[in-house]
Amino acid sequence: MRGEYKVPGGKLVAADVVLDGGLMVSAAISGDFFLEPDEALARINAALVGQPAAAKVAQLAAAIGDALDPDDTLVGFTVEAVAIAVRRALGHATGWQDHEFELIHHGPQLPVLHVALDQVLAEELAAGRRGPTLRFWEWVDPAVVIGSFQSLRNEVDPDGAARHGVTVVRRISGGGAMFMEAGNCITFSLVVPGSLVDGLTFEQSYAFLDDWVLGALADVGVKAAYAGLNDIASPAGKLAGAAQKRLADGTVLHHVTMAYDIDADKMLEVLRIGREKLSDKGTVSAKKRVDPVRSQTGLARSEVIEAFKAHFRARYKTTDSALLPSEMARAEELVKTKFGTQEWRTRVP
Structure with missing residues (x-):
C-alpha cells in the first residue's frame, strides 16, 4: 500500500508498506526531501517494521525519532510527515x-x-x-x-x-x-x-x-x-x-x-x-x-x-x-x- 504527504512549504514524502497479520512487515520511505547521512533512511524504514497497522501518528513518529541518531538531519520534512504518509498508505488518512x-x-x-x-x-x-x-x-x-x-x-x-x-x-x-x-x-x-x-x-x-x-x-x-x-x-x-x-x-x-x-x-x-x-x-x-x-x-x-x-x-x-x-x-x-x-x-x- 502506498501513501503520500506533501509538507506545506516543504517536500513530498511517500510511504510504501506491506502488512501481515496487522503489522507492518516492510516499509520503504522515499521522496524529494533531503536527508543526511544516507544510512538514516534505513533507520527510518526499520523503525516502521513491526508497528501495528492501527498505530497513530504520534506513535509512529516517536518510533522513528527513537531510531534516528542525534546527528541525523531531516530537511524539508519531519518524522511526523513520514508518519502521516504511512497513515495514508494504511488507509487511515486521506489526501487531496x-x-x-x-x-x-x-x-x-x-x-x-x-x-x-x-x-x-x-x-x-x-x-x-x-x-x-x-x-x-x-x-x-x-x-x-x-x-x-x-x-x-x-x-x-x-x-x-x-x-x-x-x-x-x-x-x-x-x-x-x-x-x-x-x-x-x-x-x-x-x-x-x-x-x-x-x-x-x-x-x-x-x-x-x-x-x-x-x-x-x-x-x-x-x-x-x-x-x-x-x-x-x-x-x-x-x-x-x-x-x-x-x-x-x-x-x-x-x-x-x-x-x-x-x-x-x-x-x-x-x-x-x-x-x-x-x-x-x-x-x-x-x-x-x-x-x-x-x-x-x-x-x-x-x-x-x-x-x-x-x-x-x-x-x-x-x-x-x-x-x-x-x-x-x-x-x-x-x-x-x-x-x-x-x-x-x-x-x-
Whole structure:
C-alpha cells in the first residue's frame, strides 16, 4: 500500500508498506526531501517494521525519532510527515487527490445566513449527504463576524456599528473578528472530512488546508506565506486570516477572509483593536495590518475569485455545485433558532 504527504512549504514524502497479520512487515520511505547521512533512511524504514497497522501518528513518529541518531538531519520534512504518509498508505488518512470537491458560489446572502450555512454544510458532510465543499461568500449588508469565543463588547464599538449600519454575527469557529462590506474582502469556507487532516496538529492543519491559497495568490501576482498560527501575509503586510471548527466526528470547517479593499477608517470605528493584539502583530497601527489584495493585483474582486476557483479546479478534482433547497431551509431555521438570536450573539458578552 502506498501513501503520500506533501509538507506545506516543504517536500513530498511517500510511504510504501506491506502488512501481515496487522503489522507492518516492510516499509520503504522515499521522496524529494533531503536527508543526511544516507544510512538514516534505513533507520527510518526499520523503525516502521513491526508497528501495528492501527498505530497513530504520534506513535509512529516517536518510533522513528527513537531510531534516528542525534546527528541525523531531516530537511524539508519531519518524522511526523513520514508518519502521516504511512497513515495514508494504511488507509487511515486521506489526501487531496482521494476526494472530489464540490464548488459553490451562490448569489448574495445575509452574513448571518452564511455562518448558518457553514454549520449546515459541515453537518451534511458528516452525515454523508454531501462531499467536501469549497464555498465562496457573497453579501450586500455590512457586518462584523466575530469568533465563537470573542467578547462582543470588547470587539465591537456599538456606536460605530450603528452609525455605519453594521450588524454583528457570531460564527461557530474561533479566531478573530471579520469586518465585511460588500466588495471589500474575499471570504470562502472549506468543509473537509477529518481524514484529510489526520495526524496534523491544529497548527499544521491551517497551513495544510491553505497551501492552495498561496498558489492561487501567486497566480494573481502576490507572493504570500503563512505567518503565525492562522494569518496569510505578503511582504507588504497581512492579507488574510483563517479560522476553524471541528465537529464531534472530526469534520473540519475551515474558512478564510482576505482583505481586498478595506476601508480602514471605518473598520477602526466599528472594531476595537487593542494595543496587546497590535503589539503581537509587530505594528502600532491597525491600518498597516490590512493590505488589500486589490493594490497588489490590480484586478477586480470578481477576477481574483475566478482565478482562485481556476487554481483550485486545476489542482484538485472539482465539480460545480449549488446549495440545495433543504440546506437553505435548514440554514434559515438555524438563523431563527440560533445565529440570529440575541442569546447566541451575546453568549460571550
